[in-house]
Amino acid sequence: MRNFEFQHANIDYYDYRLHWNVGKLDDFLYLIKKDGSQINKILYRKGDLYNENNRDYFLLLKYTENYYDDKITQDKNRKRHLKSEWCILDKDGNEKIVFDNSFCSPYLHRGLIYSVDHKYYNIETGYCYGSVSSSMSSDTFIFLNTEFDKDKTKRGVIKINKFDGTFELFQ
Secondary structure, three states, X not given: OOOEEEEEOOOOHHHHHHHHOOOOOOOOEEEEEOOOOEOOOOEEEOOOOOOOOOOOEEEEEEEEEEXXXXXXXXXXXXXXXXXXXXXXXXXXXXXXXXXXXXXXXXXXXXXXXXXXXXXXXXXXXXXXXXXXXXXXXXXXXXXXXXXXXXXXXXXXXXXEEOOOOOEEEEO
């Protein structure tokens, strides 16, 4: 169970949208501890695929103030923008992973496993289990087919415990 709540960001949306060129977006959130104090000053959004089925980790969109490079635009009114990045937070609101590639599509599996670009990782350790051609899942385990992984030592079927990250390779 998460140890924080979402609170709509108390900002003047009209002025903020104009200043940071965010169009009609008005669903920015802050993370608030159970005692009512704000965890940080970072703006988040839940995104279309937000899911609370994984109670220890959460996948959110993080927004930070940024400026476009002159190669993109030299119009001073359009340079300001909010940069969005996917991030994984733990149940206390601590950012565990921030994906700096805005075009990636991470997927948060139940437990402490996430995948991105056909690779599966451990959230806590960063360990890459391998490059996957197919997978299946049970309540406790994820089974990965890594027969085409570039690293020949990881080829086979990997059985990963979703909750503690331990794994077994069957070659």
